[in-house]
Amino acid sequence: MSWSSLEQFRAKSDRNVLRMQAEKKAGRKVVGQYCIYTPMELVLACGAIPVSLCGTKNDSIAKAETVLPRSLCPLIKSSFGFALEDSCPYLAASDLVVCDTTCDGKKKMFELLARRKPVYVLELPQRQDAEALVFWQKQLELFKGKLEETFKVNISDDALWQAIDVSRRFRAALQKVLDLGKRKPSPLTGLELLEIAFRASFMPVYEERISELESIASEIGAAQAAENTGRAPRILLTGVPTGLGSHKVIKILEESGASVVCIDNCSCYKKVRPIPSEQHDPLALLVRHSLAIPCAVMSPNPNRYETVAELAREFSVDAVCDLTWQGCQTYDVESYSLRDFVQNTLSLPFLQIVTDYAESDVEQLRIRIQAFLEILS
Amino acid sequence: MPLRFAIGIDAGSAQTKAVLLDSISLALLAKASLPTGWNPKASAEAVLAKLWQGFGEAQACSIVATGYGRVAIPFADKNITEISCHAKGAVHCFPTARLVIDIGGQDSKVISLAEGGAVRDFLMNDKCAAGTGRFVESVARLLGLHIAEFCALASGGEACAITSMCAVFAETEIIGLLAQGAKPGAIAQGVLASIARRMQGLAARLPGTGDCVFSGGLAQSPVCAERLAQELGCPVLVPEYPQFTGALGAALEAARLAKEKNA
Ligand code: SF4
Numbered sequence: 001m002s003w004s005s006l007e008q009f010r011a012k013s014d015r016n017v018l019r020m021q022a023e024k025k026a027g028r029k030v031v032g033q034y035c036i037y038t039p040m041e042l043v044l045a046c047g048a049i050p051v052s053l054c055g056t057k058n059d060s061i062a063k064a065e066t067v068l069p070r071s072l073c074p075l076i077k078s079s080f081g082f083a084l085e086d087s088c089p090y091l092a093a094s095d096l097v098v099c100d101t102t103c104d105g106k107k108k109m110f111e112l113l114a115r116r117k118p119v120y121v122l123e124l125p126q127r128q129d130a131e132a133l134v135f136w137q138k139q140l141e142l143f144k145g146k147l148e149e150t151f152k153v154n155i156s157d158d159a160l161w162q163a164i165d166v167s168r169r170f171r172a173a174l175q176k177v178l179d180l181g182k183r184k185p186s187p188l189t190g191l192e193l194l195e196i197a198f199r200a201s202f203m204p205v206y207e208e209r210i211s212e213l214e215s216i217a218s219e220i221g222a223a224q225a226a227e228n229t230g231r232a233p234r235i236l237l238t239g240v241p242t243g244l245g246s247h248k249v250i251k252i253l254e255e256s257g258a259s260v261v262c263i264d265n266c267s268c269y270k271k272v273r274p275i276p277s278e279q280h281d282p283l284a285l286l287v288r289h290s291l292a293i294p295c296a297v298m299s300p301n302p303n304r305y306e307t308v309a310e311l312a313r314e315f316s317v318d319a320v321c322d323l324t325w326q327g328c329q330t331y332d333v334e335s336y337s338l339r340d341f342v343q344n345t346l347s348l349p350f351l352q353i354v355t356d357y358a359e360s361d362v363e364q365l366r367i368r369i370q371a372f373l374e375i376l377s
Numbered sequence: 378m379p380l381r382f383a384i385g386i387d388a389g390s391a392q393t394k395a396v397l398l399d400s401i402s403l404a405l406l407a408k409a410s411l412p413t414g415w416n417p418k419a420s421a422e423a424v425l426a427k428l429w430q431g432f433g434e435a436q437a438c439s440i441v442a443t444g445y446g447r448v449a450i451p452f453a454d455k456n457i458t459e460i461s462c463h464a465k466g467a468v469h470c471f472p473t474a475r476l477v478i479d480i481g482g483q484d485s486k487v488i489s490l491a492e493g494g495a496v497r498d499f500l501m502n503d504k505c506a507a508g509t510g511r512f513v514e515s516v517a518r519l520l521g522l523h524i525a526e527f528c529a530l531a532s533g534g535e536a537c538a539i540t541s542m543c544a545v546f547a548e549t550e551i552i553g554l555l556a557q558g559a560k561p562g563a564i565a566q567g568v569l570a571s572i573a574r575r576m577q578g579l580a581a582r583l584p585g586t587g588d589c590v591f592s593g594g595l596a597q598s599p600v601c602a603e604r605l606a607q608e609l610g611c612p613v614l615v616p617e618y619p620q621f622t623g624a625l626g627a628a629l630e631a632a633r634l635a636k637e638k639n640a
């Protein structure tokens with residue numbers, strides 16, 4: 001199915017790099033970030049453009065392996081490879097690179113990255129309790145100070161509220177698009193959902209992002225639904241981040257006849273978590289909102305199960321597929337508990353896939369995935 | 378004319394196997410296998426020709442393909458994965474089966490079955506050769522033996538502990554053991570025990586217990602089945618032709634298709 005709003009969005013987002021460079025020439029600053037725990041609202045509030053630097057391409061991995069151990073997660077290697085090759089325009093444009101201390105591999109990679117880039121380490125706690133909130137509040141205050149000092153601005157509460165407003169509207173617009181997957185059948189494939197979230201995340205002008213997403217949601221939302229044959233099993237994909245270049249598993253799932261209706265990771269549905277409406281203290285609001293992100297780097301990570309249960313229900317899925325990058329210990333270990341929860345509490349079939357960005361195991365993955373889909377039919 | 382014949386082809390990485398069933402009585406009419414060449418389609422055609430040898434010429438039939446080469450067999454009516462096929466084949470031989478352990482040439486798998494024989498969950502080891510038939514083959518070759526001779530050697534006495542979890546390192550370890558004067562029989566014991574332990578490790582991750590069926594070429598060796606039973610701590614059932622379990626499952630699915638067409 002072809003949608004004119006989607007075509008227009010693709011054409012616009014093809015120029016993301018050029019747009020960002022133009023903005024930069026016009027004097028705007030760029031802040032690269034490797035993780036969504038970094039509240040992009042803070043970056044927006046200081047007038048800079050937040051961009052995601054997570055590597056999603058296999059091409060840069062070989063270069064990274066000249067320095068990093070091969071056994072490391074491909075996301076870390078890919079990200080670092082771009083820095084070594086100096087081949088990522090977003091990293092090249094970044095005036096500041098924020099690095100959250102998420103997992104051990106990333107933490108140590110950032111030490112090496114700091115040799116080439118102006119790195120700011122944001123110390124993320126590993127728990128989400130009251131003490132952790134106090135700690136995280138302090139870290140974000142320091143980060144705010146760093147932004148103010150680096151870019152010679154003062155981030156007022158008003159500026160923060162404005163940024164929060166933009167962020168809320170962006171989240172709502174993206175959610176409208178991703179929620180199209182709730183329909184039966186979903187009018188968008190999982191690959192399209194991923195592509196839209198991915199491309200949108202690189203659009204430097206937020207108002208444009210929002211209006212583009214709005215128009216996709218309204219065009220597709222208004223279209224007559226296709227007949228629901230119910231033949232394609234509806235899959236909730238959860239786990240590690242994915243992007244264009246690291247979409248292999250979604251592709252195989254859909255080539256094998258499944259429909260990936262929701263992607264619960266920080267490249268997709270985790271991005272839409274709404275910011276609660278509250279008018280007290282904007283920074284404290286961001287502190288609470290960001291720390292609650294259900295990522296496996298947290299221990300324990302109770303929100304993950306709640307989220308998976310909620311999404312499984314709302315998107316009426318037939319099964320859950322948990323994607324783990326090879327070398328990602330947090331998601332790999334957590335998969336055991338998630339399997340238990342999905343199979344025994346949600347009574348849904350569960351498949352964990354451990355892989356990397358390379359194409360070498362595609363045929364083996366195809367067997368696993370097809371066998372899993374055969375169980376569902 | 379009703380379709381009387383059902384064929385399952387298992388295009389594996391090392392061998393292409395085929396089974397011919399009477400689609401109504403499900404009686405086994407013929408089976409054949411050949412080494413898989415570089416072209417799975419040609420190997421499948423050759424195996425089919427062999428399968429029909431006793432019948433004068435090929436008859437109308439329904440065909441289901443499985444195995445690595447399953448998508449490369451254009452004349453199959455359908456293809457399904459070896460997970461489903463091994464489960465179907467194992468349940469056909471042993472209706473009480475709740476677990477299937479298959480050690481193939483290129484991978485190994487553990488399949489957990491629900492009551493009634495439906496696949497409930499499965500785990501595959503396809504990343505590392507150490508838990509596969511290929512590993513046994515390479516160690517046997519190291520000792521200048523065929524797989525069957527190698528397995529037979531493992532029938533008693535002491536076992537060397539093989540601790541490497543990777544096929545390449547295990548080979549190095551074995552060369553070291555040989556240099557220290559270890560007996561081939563003890564090495565064979567050690568190799569089979571290490572594979573059995575790996576399979577036990579996979580099986581332990583799956584829910585449920587019950588009758589366990591052992592399929593794949595290695596299951597032809599009683600010693601191997603015995604080692605596996607020891608590691609699992611439960612009896613292990615071996616089909617009459619364990620290496621044909623996947624092809625049999627595919628043939629059963631073909632018989633189901635034939636019945637659908639006949640109806
Ligand atoms: S997976 Fe977790 S740690 Fe990694 S980028 Fe996403 S939110 Fe951050």
Ligand code: SF4
Binds near residue numbers: 074240241331
């Ligand atoms: S996928 Fe896992 S190992 Fe890789 S960067 Fe994220 S948390 Fe770290």
